[in-house]
Amino acid sequence: MSSITFVTIYVIFGYIIQFGGIFLTKFFTDKSECRKPYRAAILVNVIWFLIMFFVLNYINSLITNYLITNGVAPDLITFVSIINSVIILLINMIVIALLIRVFYKIGFKDSIFISLALISVQVFFRIVVANVLSIIFNLTTGGTILLYPFQYL
Amino acid sequence: MDPTIILVDIAILIIILILRALYTNWLAIKLKWESSFRRGFLVNLVWIIILVVISLLIIFITPPIFIEFGLIVDEINSIYLIISFSIFIINVIIGTFIVHSFYKKEFWGSLVVSIIMVISERAIMLIINVCIYIFFGQFLTEGFYLFTPF
Numbered sequence: 001m002s003s004i005t006f007v008t009i010y011v012i013f014g015y016i017i018q019f020g021g022i023f024l025t026k027f028f029t030d031k032s033e034c035r036k037p038y039r040a041a042i043l044v045n046v047i048w049f050l051i052m053f054f055v056l057n058y059i060n061s062l063i064t065n066y067l068i069t070n071g072v073a074p075d076l077i078t079f080v081s082i083i084n085s086v087i088i089l090l091i092n093m094i095v096i097a098l099l100i101r102v103f104y105k106i107g108f109k110d111s112i113f114i115s116l117a118l119i120s121v122q123v124f125f126r127i128v129v130a131n132v133l134s135i136i137f138n139l140t141t142g143g144t145i146l147l148y149p150f151q152y153l
Numbered sequence: 154m155d156p157t158i159i160l161v162d163i164a165i166l167i168i169i170l171i172l173r174a175l176y177t178n179w180l181a182i183k184l185k186w187e188s189s190f191r192r193g194f195l196v197n198l199v200w201i202i203i204l205v206v207i208s209l210l211i212i213f214i215t216p217p218i219f220i221e222f223g224l225i226v227d228e229i230n231s232i233y234l235i236i237s238f239s240i241f242i243i244n245v246i247i248g249t250f251i252v253h254s255f256y257k258k259e260f261w262g263s264l265v266v267s268i269i270m271v272i273s274e275r276a277i278m279l280i281i282n283v284c285i286y287i288f289f290g291q292f293l294t295e296g297f298y299l300f301t302p303f
Binding site for chain 1: 234272286
């Protein structure tokens with residue numbers, strides 16, 4: 001199997017994890033004693049997905065393309081893409097915290113905690129999927145593949 | 154290993170331990186658990202000691218095994234991929250059990266605290282490692298938080 005197949009599988013899993021966020025949001029908000037129907041969790045996750053997909057991904061690809069077209073050293077591109085991923089992670093956290101605050105009417109610190117829990121669990125599953133796919137790729141082809149910036153350390 | 158690196162590592166370890174204790178304490182308070190800095194510190198002390206022991210065992214045991222079996226670089230890389238992933242999972246499992254036993258609270262909460270701790274630390278370590286790579290031109294192969302490879 002080629003690396004494209006593995007990337008495709010990872011992207012599919014990425015969407016599953018992304019929308020699994022609906023159940024996680026419901027779970028964590030229920031545990032924080034702010035019970036609301038699933039509609040609120042769906043709204044939070046769909047709006048978050050749209051912001052991430054259309055704004056953050058766009059900005060990320062814009063920066064990377066700018067660096068590539070200007071012939072910047074590969075090391076610097078790697079550095080910028082990792083820093084981008086971390087910044088995007090932080091922006092995601094703030095966006096979810098704000099959405100939870102708006103939809104669930106809870107305090108900012110509590111919403112920060114819920115978004116931290118939500119993002120961490122999702123990143124955990126992404127790391128697990130990315131590592132499992134990388135190990136399979138390595139065992140079948142002998143090569144290495146980076147599917148997620150946080151997968152190796 | 155250079156004694157200076159070991160001393161710097163120990164200093165960094167103490168700083169990380171204090172930061173982790175503060176973070177654990179905050180997370181526990183957010184989960185409405187009875188918590189204190191002392192308890193957070195103990196949780197992380199036990200957690201880090203277990204991890205350091207596991208990592209040091211792997212660091213010192215694996216190279217002679219690789220040499221004995223005459224493994225090639227590609228095979229060693231594959232084994233290290235599997236080991237580092239296993240340690241990541243073991244880290245979360247150990248953390249869950251330690252948090253659960255110290256705070257005497259439900260399992261899901263301990264798991265969430267453990268995952269948040271591991272992921273936050275990984276994100277911060279990633280930034281530090283990349284910065285070191287950019288400014289010094291190479292990744293650290295020894296030292297820095299005692300168990301660099303994992």
